[in-house]
């Protein structure tokens with residue numbers, strides 16, 4: 001199936017979300033894609049609970065709070081979200097662009113807005129021999145179907161929220177569960193750590209701290225366990241049918257670097273009038289764009305989104321003057337926002 005759209009936004013971080021709003025005010029409906037399973041970019045994935053103090057007119061909000069407010073603000077424009085899909089190919093065609101995602105959706109878009117931040121976030125991998133071979137069957141970096149782990153022996157690697165949350169969620173139905181952490185202090189919420197430690201005290205799960213994984217044990221193409229080196233250097237083997245790895249996410253500019261766009265220091269060069277790239281019809285905003293004086297701040301991305309939207313409107317409706325209208329007083333804006341006059 002090919003999805004046709006006037007505006008396709010790549011990246012659902014705060015700037016991509018605000019791009020939906022600015023396009024919506026001008027009557028342009030958008031589709032928005034992100035490789036991660038939830039919107040919010042760095043705010044959601046790197047600092048959901050940390051306070052932000054420099055959003056204009058919002059004295060303080062958390063990363064998650066900002067994303068929640070943006071999601072509410074863009075509701076009237078009903079963007080179509082395509083989450084958990086990485087854009088892997090972008091190719092100019094007559095009248096627009098052909099875009100393909102992994103796992104395989106195809107779009108025909110008249111304009112493109114790249115709001116890819118520092119790139120798409122990828123799980124940090126387990127660098128042990130054979131890990132790539134077993135990935136998806138016995139080595140996992142996310143949980144798609146918890147039923148797969150029922151009645152199995154599980155080893156979970158990591159000390160952040162994902163590791164602890166999945167240890168708590170999967171433990172009760174697992175044949176055995178061992179949490180293995182490289183340190184003895186945790187990045188996860190203290191309440192989750194306390195809950196898992198109390199389960200460990202009752203023998204329901206095992207926690208091994210200050211240990212690093214050194215090798216995988218396998219029987220043919222099946223995983224049978226993981227070998228560790230403990231704090232004192234002694235070896236230990238944990239028997240496991242599945243290993244779940246939660247070492248966090250690292251950004252990768254990835255496919256964006258291959259789309260023929262002018263890059264400077266891993267960012268996309270744009271002009272400061274329209275935030276357009278060297279390819280007409282492709283705009284770049286937020287952390288991924290580069291111009292003299294660029295500051296990687298959310299408020300800068302919001303400004304860039306507004307100007308890119310005006311430029312896209314002019315491209316989509318050539319010859320038609322784009323008037324600036326105030327949301328306070330314009331009946332057209334009110335209609336688009338779905339508020340009564």
Ligand SMILES: Cc1cc2nc3c(=O)[nH]c(=O)nc-3n(C[C@H](O)[C@H](O)[C@H](O)COP(=O)(O)OP(=O)(O)OC[C@H]3O[C@@H](n4cnc5c(N)ncnc54)[C@H](O)[C@@H]3O)c2cc1C
Nearest residue numbers: 011013014015034035041042087116117119120286287298
């Ligand atoms: C700890 C921390 C604290 C911060 N505090 C502040 C602060 O107080 N004030 C402030 O202004 N800024 C702060 N920042 C910076 C701020 O978070 C960034 O400027 C902002 O997130 C940039 O937004 P963005 O939408 O451009 O990109 P991002 O938030 O990085 O989102 C980009 C999205 O694009 C997706 N993506 C990329 N490539 C692809 C692809 N090929 N296919 C599909 N999806 C893709 C990514 O998965 C990601 O979700 C902070 C950053 C950190 C790490």
